Amino acid sequence: MNYTLIIHNVLRWAVLIFGVWAVVSALGAVLSKRSYSSRDNKTSLFFMISCDIQLLLGLILYFTGMWFENMKTNTGAVMKDAAERFFAVEHALMMIIAWLLVHVGRSMVKRADTDAQKHKRTLIYFGIALLIILAMIPWPFRQTGIARQLFPQF
Ligand code: HEM
Numbered sequence: 001m002n003y004t005l006i007i008h009n010v011l012r013w014a015v016l017i018f019g020v021w022a023v024v025s026a027l028g029a030v031l032s033k034r035s036y037s038s039r040d041n042k043t044s045l046f047f048m049i050s051c052d053i054q055l056l057l058g059l060i061l062y063f064t065g066m067w068f069e070n071m072k073t074n075t076g077a078v079m080k081d082a083a084e085r086f087f088a089v090e091h092a093l094m095m096i097i098a099w100l101l102v103h104v105g106r107s108m109v110k111r112a113d114t115d116a117q118k119h120k121r122t123l124i125y126f127g128i129a130l131l132i133i134l135a136m137i138p139w140p141f142r143q144t145g146i147a148r149q150l151f152p153q154f
Helices: 003-032 038-064 067-073 075-080 082-111 115-136
Strands: none
Touching: 003 038, 003 115, 038 067, 038 082, 038 115, 067 075, 067 082, 075 082, 082 115
């Protein structure tokens, strides 16, 4: 049983819950013009931490599985196979970009001068990161080879 894969599967729900929570509350805050509170900071922190753990687990899966090995030895074949390419290139690369956006977003929020600017920056950076994450999850409706279960199977 691959425990890293099981945790990586389940933790996607934490990433999605905190991500949607942060984006929806930033949208509400922009519309209602409310101030930036310590609760906003906490939600954003939880989103970042769940993304950090997910990145770490993803890197472990990437380098301990055959994904990286196959890329090195058989780049051409990996690139031609949609499922291999998805995990070896698209999923890994785009999720790292999303993770970067979350980190850059949090530091941009810290540097913002006004509360309105903090909410707007949260909305933009986290919103784009969340869209990338949603697009790059191997949902069950994706094609065979890419599709994975919503929850781990025992
Ligand atoms: C927010 C970020 C991420 C989310 C939400 C996410 C989500 C997922 C999900 C739901 C799966 C399917 C798990 C299963 O088969 O039960 C998966 C598989 C995988 N992920 Fe991620 N992932 C993220 C980031 C990353 C990163 C940054 C990497 C690599 C650098 C990565 C590498 C992988 C690999 C290699 C697999 C396939 C594992 C295998 O079957 O051997 N993931 N990911």
